[in-house]
Amino acid sequence: MSKPKIFSGATWAKTEEEIIQLGTEELQRNYQMTPKMVSILVGDNPASLLYSGLKLKAAKRINADFILKHFTKDATFQEIASYITKKAQDPSIHGIMIQLPLPQNLLSKTSDLINHIPPQKDVDGLRLNSPFDHPTAKAIFDILETISEKDDQILLVGSSGMVGRSLTKILNKNKLQNHKLSRVLNQTKIRM
Structure with missing residues (x-):
């Protein structure tokens, strides 16, 4: 751990x-x-x-x-x-x-x-065909790049909403090296 x-x-x-x-x-x-x-x-x-x-x-x-x-x-x-x-x-x-x-x-x-x-x-990246990334998703990606270590796993919860969809696009486009991306859609219930 x-x-x-x-x-x-x-x-x-x-x-x-x-x-x-x-x-x-x-x-x-x-x-x-x-x-x-x-x-x-x-x-x-x-x-x-x-x-x-x-x-x-x-x-x-x-x-x-x-x-x-x-x-x-x-x-x-x-x-x-x-x-x-x-x-x-x-x-x-x-x-x-x-x-x-x-x-x-x-x-x-x-x-x-x-x-x-x-x-x-569309500087907020709200359109599907916007050349810009959604600012919140971009910030999350930048933070992940800063703090992630080799072989970290990234779990994206809520990947179908506006930010989640944008973050999924950024993560897939940039392929954080040696990281595994898992997605949980909004419809999935998470039990603790």
Whole structure:
């Protein structure tokens, strides 16, 4: 049995942010371009409000431009889709994100709204054909790469959800050397 490992998420996150900031500075210096993201928030879910605020603060720290578009919970599909289409056509916008979950009245339209974002601007990796990895899945993969040792086994529980599906794709694509990946789908009950 292997020893427990202590992993500092705060230290890791700070290092990752510094790397991104260096990339932003390089884009500004070499190409006179500042990355510009649009985040769409619909409704007043407290967790979504908090997370959107954190993204705004992070963008400021790395010197990226960030537009937070806040729609009321009563916004229509067409209003939001039109906004996405408009921003997707703007060449100064490099990424578009939709803060999930959407309010109840739009839940059934989540995939439709996500698919209004062009793949090349889907920086959250929510579309199946997005060239980007889902940020949570990418972070998990990076952490696994940092702490995993030869012959470790990785058990992925919930591999059919948005993050699980993305993490499975990343793990299969990158084939962590000498690691075994096992998947447990959401429908499986785990007994302890």
